[in-house]
Amino acid sequence: MEDIIFNAKIIKRGKVNGQKYVVLNETTFYPDGKGGQLGDRGTISHSKVLSVKEKEGEILHFVDQFPLEDEVNCVVSGKRRMDISVHHTAQHILSGAFMNLFNIETSSFHMGEKYCTIDIAALDISKERVRAAEELANKIVMQNIPVKKYFVTEKQLEKLPLRKKHDVNGKIRIVEIPDFDISMCGGTHVDYTGEIGIIKVLKYERVKKVFQRIYFVAGMRALRDYERKTEILSDISSLLTTGEDELLEKIKSLVKEQKNRKKEITQLKNTLFEYIAEELVKESKVIGTTNVLIKEVKDYSKEDLINLSKRCKNKKSLLSILYSNKGNVTEVVISKGNGIKVDLSRLKEELSKKFGLRGGGNSGFMMLEMNRNEGIKETFEQLIQSEKKIVD
Numbered sequence: 031m032e033d034i035i036f037n038a039k040i041i042k043r044g045k046v047n048g049q050k051y052v053v054l055n056e057t058t059f060y061p062d063g064k065g066g067q068l069g070d071r072g073t074i075s076h077s078k079v080l081s082v083k084e085k086e087g088e089i090l091h092f093v094d095q096f097p098l099e100d101e102v103n104c105v106v107s108g109k110r111r112m113d114i115s116v117h118h119t120a121q122h123i124l125s126g127a128f129m130n131l132f133n134i135e136t137s138s139f140h141m142g143e144k145y146c147t148i149d150i151a152a153l154d155i156s157k158e159r160v161r162a163a164e165e166l167a168n169k170i171v172m173q174n175i176p177v178k179k180y181f182v183t184e185k186q187l188e189k190l191p192l193r194k195k196h197d198v199n200g201k202i203r204i205v206e207i208p209d210f211d212i213s214m215c216g217g218t219h220v221d222y223t224g225e226i227g228i229i230k231v232l233k234y235e236r237v238k239k240v241f242q243r244i245y246f247v248a249g250m251r252a253l254r255d256y257e258r259k260t261e262i263l264s265d266i267s268s269l270l271t272t273g274e275d276e277l278l279e280k281i282k283s284l285v286k287e288q289k290n291r292k293k294e295i296t297q298l299k300n301t302l303f304e305y306i307a308e309e310l311v312k313e314s315k316v317i318g319t320t321n322v323l324i325k326e327v328k329d330y331s332k333e334d335l336i337n338l339s340k341r342c343k344n345k346k347s348l349l350s351i352l353y354s355n356k357g358n359v360t361e362v363v364i365s366k367g368n369g370i371k372v373d374l375s376r377l378k379e380e381l382s383k384k385f386g387l388r389g390g391g392n393s394g395f396m397m398l399e400m401n402r403n404e405g406i407k408e409t410f411e412q413l414i415q416s417e418k419k420i421v422d
């Protein structure tokens with residue numbers, strides 16, 4: 031579509047939340063959000079139109095800068111208007127398809143910069159039905175039917191077989207795809223259904239427990255989407271050195287394999303940690319009246335630290351303090367065995383007096399992060415030595 035060019039006069043300049051806008055004596059810019067549609071973009075003189083809002087009967091054109099003059103030349107982007115018209119007409123057709131095939135009404139329509147959605151009044155819908163509606167919609171596109179737009183009076187309106195009735199006052203604009211769909215609509219549309227090119231449903235899902243939301247794209251956006259997906263598929267295909275038709279089976283088997291590996295690794299780790307715990311508890315010593323193991327273990331993940339710590343305290347009645355340095359923080363896991371009288375929450379309290387601390391736990395276990403990586407062992411030893419603060 032060609033750009034739409036017109037001359038107008040600026041009759042008002044203003045700001046909303048610091049954003050500059052102008053009002054013209056007449057305008058062809060379609061406002062954002064009207065009838066669920068995206069708004070036009072373009073230029074007013076040398077200023078870029080960023081958004082268009084309708085407010086109390088006025089059309090506010092938000093611009094990046096105020097035009098210097100009052101008599102202005104305006105350009106509405108034809109490319110964007112075409113994209114909007116394609117998607118709006120595609121919506122009429124898709125909604126018409128659901129209505130004609132299954133008597134399902136469209137409750138609302140939303141047009142976004144990336145994709146559009148319609149909410150159809152159906153609790154559930156099958157994949158086959160969505161496909162059938164998509165196919166019928168595309169047949170209507172391919173038949174290149176003229177899209178009629180005209181005004182009617184309220185009386186004439188009564189005789190029209192409308193897909194959906196709205197309350198209206200004043201001029202009533204009708205958009206008709208002959209023998210297929212008649213709607214009341216004030217938006218922008220293409221002149222022939224063939225201009226839409228293709229309508230592609232991307233996905234659908236249940237929303238608000240009463241609607242099915244159908245996501246779709248049309249025209250060049252559908253082509254871009256197809257291009258992108260073809261590329262992704264081709265990349266995955268060469269990465270896995272598998273033909274496209276076998277990809278799904280290949281990925282399923284990889285996922286299964288990975289799950290099994292994970293299970294195997296967990297089993298191996300558990301066996302290994304049993305041995306390590308056996309050795310570690312030999313290093314425990316009595317401080318004051320408490321049997322303690324304080325040990326730095328390197329390159330352990332948080333989960334592994336916890337796993338190992340619990341095994342240590344199960345092997346022997348002791349207080350297990352394992353820590354691992356991770357750059358600026360040290361992860362500390364404390365587990366308390368049976369009969370150990372150290373109060374972990376008081377221990378934490380005393381620690382937090384000395385340095386920054388995060389984390390917590392319960393009376394038998396704690397997972398802490400300290401902003402410190404030196405003197406950890408000595409600090410714990412001193413605290414446990416001066417036991418009256420932390421031992422019951």
Ligand SMILES: [Zn+2]
Nearest residue numbers: 118205215217
């Ligand atoms: Zn429309």
